[in-house]
Structures are given as structure tokens and as C-alpha cells.
Amino acid sequence: MEDIQDITKAIETGDLFLLTREEMTLLVPWLRNTLTTQEKQDENSDLCQLFSKVMRLSNRLYGTEPFNRNTCICNG
Numbered sequence: 266m267e268d269i270q271d272i273t274k275a276i277e278t279g280d281l282f283l284l285t286r287e288e289m290t291l292l293v294p295w296l297r298n299t300l301t302t303q304e305k306q307d308e309n310s311d312l313c314q315l316f317s318k319v320m321r322l323s324n325r326l327y328g329t330e331p332f333n334r335n336t337c338i339c340n341g
Contacts, residue, residue: 283292287325293320302339313339 275281284292300316303309320332 272288289327290329293323293327296320297330297336301336303338305338305340307340310341311340313337313341 272281272283276283296316296319302310316336316338317332320329320336323329324331
């Protein structure tokens with residue numbers, strides 16, 4: 266396991282970003298409500314992929330609502 270200095274360095278260089286369970290349970294519903302109310306656009310493809318990863322990881326780790334077709338914010 267990495268020590269705290271390695272983790273801190275990874276965070277400072279942008280290689281790692283940590284959120285707590287409480288932060289994710291606040292953030293994920295807000296992301297869902299904010300992003301999914303927008304019109305689906307091809308330009309959102311990269312953002313949609315990132316949103317999908319966040320939603321799937323949060324679901325697996327914290328039990329939040331999973332990503333699904335209705336959550337998609339692009340035309341893909």
C-alpha cells in the first residue's frame with residue numbers, strides 16, 4: 266500500500282482525486298439532475314463517457330443509482 270506522501274503527491278500532480286462516500290452521495294444526484302436535463306448533443310461524448318465512469322464507480326462503491334440509457338447526455 267502506498268504511504269500518505271505518495272498519495273498526496275499523486276493528488277497534487279493530478280494523477281489521483283479522492284472523494285468520500287458522503288461527497289459522492291451529494292455530488293452524484295446533483296450531476297444527474299444537472300447534466301441529464303440538457304439536450305443530448307454529439308459534443309457531449311467525452312463528458313458523457315466521464316459521467317458514465319463516475320456513475321458506475323459510485324454505484325459499485327457506494328450504492329448510488331447506476332448509469333443507464335436515460336442518463337446518457339450524448340447521442341451515442
